[in-house]
Amino acid sequence: MAGEVEKQLESLGWHLPEVGKPQGYVQSVRSGSLLFVSGKFPKENGKLKHLGKIGREVTLEQGEEAARLAALGVLATTKQAVEDLDRVRRVVQVVGYLAIAPGFDAFPVLDAASEVFVKVYGERGKHTRLVVGVAELPQNACLELQAILEVE
Amino acid sequence: MAGEVEKQLESLGWHLPEVGKPQGYVQSVRSGSLLFVSGKFPKENGKLKHLGKIGREVTLEQGEEAARLAALGVLATTKQAVEDLDRVRRVVQVVGYLAIAPGFDAFPVLDAASEVFVKVYGERGKHTRLVVGVAELPQNACLELQAILEVE
Amino acid sequence: MAGEVEKQLESLGWHLPEVGKPQGYVQSVRSGSLLFVSGKFPKENGKLKHLGKIGREVTLEQGEEAARLAALGVLATTKQAVEDLDRVRRVVQVVGYLAIAPGFDAFPVLDAASEVFVKVYGERGKHTRLVVGVAELPQNACLELQAILEVE
Numbered sequence: 068m069a070g071e072v073e074k075q076l077e078s079l080g081w082h083l084p085e086v087g088k089p090q091g092y093v094q095s096v097r098s099g100s101l102l103f104v105s106g107k108f109p110k111e112n113g114k115l116k117h118l119g120k121i122g123r124e125v126t127l128e129q130g131e132e133a134a135r136l137a138a139l140g141v142l143a144t145t146k147q148a149v150e151d152l153d154r155v156r157r158v159v160q161v162v163g164y165l166a167i168a169p170g171f172d173a174f175p176v177l178d179a180a181s182e183v184f185v186k187v188y189g190e191r192g193k194h195t196r197l198v199v200g201v202a203e204l205p206q207n208a209c210l211e212l213q214a215i216l217e218v219e
Numbered sequence: 220m221a222g223e224v225e226k227q228l229e230s231l232g233w234h235l236p237e238v239g240k241p242q243g244y245v246q247s248v249r250s251g252s253l254l255f256v257s258g259k260f261p262k263e264n265g266k267l268k269h270l271g272k273i274g275r276e277v278t279l280e281q282g283e284e285a286a287r288l289a290a291l292g293v294l295a296t297t298k299q300a301v302e303d304l305d306r307v308r309r310v311v312q313v314v315g316y317l318a319i320a321p322g323f324d325a326f327p328v329l330d331a332a333s334e335v336f337v338k339v340y341g342e343r344g345k346h347t348r349l350v351v352g353v354a355e356l357p358q359n360a361c362l363e364l365q366a367i368l369e370v371e
Numbered sequence: 372m373a374g375e376v377e378k379q380l381e382s383l384g385w386h387l388p389e390v391g392k393p394q395g396y397v398q399s400v401r402s403g404s405l406l407f408v409s410g411k412f413p414k415e416n417g418k419l420k421h422l423g424k425i426g427r428e429v430t431l432e433q434g435e436e437a438a439r440l441a442a443l444g445v446l447a448t449t450k451q452a453v454e455d456l457d458r459v460r461r462v463v464q465v466v467g468y469l470a471i472a473p474g475f476d477a478f479p480v481l482d483a484a485s486e487v488f489v490k491v492y493g494e495r496g497k498h499t500r501l502v503v504g505v506a507e508l509p510q511n512a513c514l515e516l517q518a519i520l521e522v523e
Contacts, residue, residue: 091486091489092498093498094499095499096461096462096497098405098463098521099251099404099405100251101250105500157248157250159250160248164503165355169354172357174358178243181243181244185244193244193245195244195246195247195255195256195257196241196244197257198258198357199258199316199353199356200355200356201353201354201503202505202506203469203471203473204503205478205502206476211503213501215255217250252402252403253403311407312400312407313396319507321506324509324510326509326510333395333396337396345396346396347397348393349468351468352505352508
């Protein structure tokens with residue numbers, strides 16, 4: 068039976084992506100009540116979406132969709148780790164690494180990731196945040212998210 | 220009544236900046252005894268100071284002031300979270316993201332941030348540290364700091 | 372007497388580097404059962420190895436050696452902190468910052484760092500991971516690693 072959080076996701080029309088199985092590392096590690104989540108990329112149907120730099124190959128709107136997809140990847144990984152997304156007590160930290168065309172102000176796209184956590188979890192979805200523009204990301208992704216959550 | 224740490228700040232001539240109210244995320248989250256602080260920028264009187272790349276628009280000396288201002292931003296946010304800065308048991312981790320002119324060695328400016336924590340907290344201000352040069356920072360800031368503290 | 376983990380390191384032919392003494396910050400901070408480790412560079416005999424950008428001055432193979440050396444630096448720092456490497460319960464998080472020639476896919480070199488943790492610790496060496504390509508690193512290093520471990 069789906070929990071409250073998953074019903075909320077469904078009502079928003081958002082779907083959790085499949086979680087890949089990396090070689091040599093893992094998607095999440097729990098230590099005490101903290102759940103550390105590996106870097107998440109914008110994926111749909113198992114494929115990276117919106118390749119390139121935001122402001123060059125990727126529009127702001129596409130960057131926002133990328134941020135939303137990566138945030139859903141954080142939730143999918145969290146579900147894999149704790150089984151029920153209702154067990155999240157707090158989204159603690161979200162770090163956004165953006166691949167940006169030089170001088171382009173792409174940073175507001177991270178709001179679309181923050182919005183996922185807040186729409187789904189309300190007050191306990193309100194996280195600390197940091198965003199930087201990096202030179203390159205794996206597989207030419209336009210965005211990578213890192214997250215730490217507190218779980219039951 | 221101001222605690223020991225704030226008296227020390229005052230005697231050093233350092234002032235805590237105001238803490239902004241971001242939309243969609245928060246300035247700090249406490250989980251157990253760890254306080255996670257959102258990315259902090261060099262601000263004075265509510266305005267970003269020293270815009271551009273260190274080694275191009277921003278001198279090393281200005282970069283050091285930027286690092287100090289961002290560190291004071293970490294303390295201001297911490298005070299907002301735990302009310303009294305004396306309740307900090309340890310500065311655990313500081314990450315510095317610098318916007319640097321290509322090939323310029325701007326990294327020592329982070330020492331000015333470390334100095335704030337050590338001058339204010341002594342041994343318990345000694346933190347782990349990481350510094351990298353990134354491609355772009357929000358609003359053309361020259362520096363962004365991330366911090367984790369252990370609090371009472 | 373060397374513990375199991377150090378015997379394993381020896382049998383793999385890997386040596387722990389010396390741990391430097393930074394000014395103004397420290398190599399590790401323990402908070403509860405989490406050990407935060409400062410940024411680690413690829414060092415051999417106290418000197419940085421493989422300077423420059425991966426894909427330009429540094430080959431993929433050299434980048435892999437750099438990743439391995441930095442991972443051994445994490446272990447050396449951990450040993451300094453908890454005395455016996457057998458006291459590591461879990462490698463929680465590894466972040467790799469790579470200096471990369473524009474457009475070059477250097478990211479797989481981080482596998483060589485992950486491999487160190489998994490070969491030495493097996494299942495408990497399996498960590499969460501994030502890798503980004505940054506613009507500049509201190510002293511022209513090609514790679515910097517950040518790590519969090521859970522310790523006894």
